[in-house]
Amino acid sequence: GAVVSQHPSWVICKSGTSVKIECRSLDFQATTMFWYRQFPKQSLMLMATSNEGSKATYEQGVEKDKFLINHASLTLSTLTVTSAHPEDSSFYICSARQPTQGQYFGPGTRLTVT
Amino acid sequence: GQNIDQPTEMTATEGAIVQINCTYQTSGFNGLFWYQQHAGEAPTFLSYNVLDGLEEKGRFSSFLSRSKGYSYLLLKELQMKDSASYLCAVSEEGANNLFFGTGTRLTVIP
Numbered sequence: 744g745a746v747v748s749q750h751p752s753w754v755i756c757k758s759g760t761s762v763k764i765e766c767r768s769l770d771f772q773a774t775t776m777f778w779y780r781q782f783p784k785q786s787l788m789l790m791a792t793s794n795e796g797s798k799a800t801y802e803q804g805v806e807k808d809k810f811l812i813n814h815a816s817l818t819l820s821t822l823t824v825t826s827a828h829p830e831d832s833s834f835y836i837c838s839a840r841q842p843t844q845g846q847y848f849g850p851g852t853r854l855t856v857t
Numbered sequence: 858g859q860n861i862d863q864p865t866e867m868t869a870t871e872g873a874i875v876q877i878n879c880t881y882q883t884s885g886f887n888g889l890f891w892y893q894q895h896a897g898e899a900p901t902f903l904s905y906n907v908l909d910g911l912e913e914k915g916r917f918s919s920f921l922s923r924s925k926g927y928s929y930l931l932l933k934e935l936q937m938k939d940s941a942s943y944l945c946a947v948s949e950e951g952a953n954n955l956f957f958g959t960g961t962r963l964t965v966i967p
Contacts, residue, residue, distance in 0.1 A: 786942075787944070792953060845948065
């Protein structure tokens with residue numbers, strides 16, 4: 744079956760630095776990918792929809808200048824958390840649309856900002 | 858818009874049966890999905906319903922009633938490893954993303 748990978752699986756960074764998370768579709772082309780954030784014991788919150796070759800669509804309340812999304816190819820989308828703060832610490836999950844399974848999810852990236 | 862409701866938490870005994878309900882209100886319904894998510898991990902696909910009725914897959918079954926805006930996930934012969942969050946998600950026509958409920962945290966006890 745299709746696989747979506749994420750890298751890194753976990754990262755610790757200092758406040759004020761930037762962190763890039765990669766999301767790859769390993770055996771299929773994904774024109775659309777999604778980025779979610781999940782805080783402990785809460786459900787998935789859609790942050791943005793990443794579209795290959797065009798600008799991402801951000802959900803209300805998500806700062807596009809803070810969470811930079813680049814979908815440069817049909818197999819790669821990146822999320823960069825700029826000037827990270829401790830409140831950005833969360834579990835970030837990407838996914839790609841799949842017709843009969845809804846979405847294939849990546850394994851997630853746990854970000855801790857100290 | 859979407860209004861997807863699930864119970865927040867449930868507890869059930871190992872070997873028993875548990876039913877997790879999900880109600881939704883949406884325009885242009887285009888399918889309902891159930892996912893399982895263990896703590897610290899990404900969601901994994903369990904089932905997909907687009908027509909009314911029951912879909913059975915091993916110990917897990919999912920039911921849909923489009924007229925009632927209602928679905929349930931049925932887990933039989935519960936095992937300790939079934940302790941997880943179960944997410945109900947709805948697909949809408951014209952939308953690429955899914956709309957997720959808050960999830961139901963199921964705890965299986967001996």
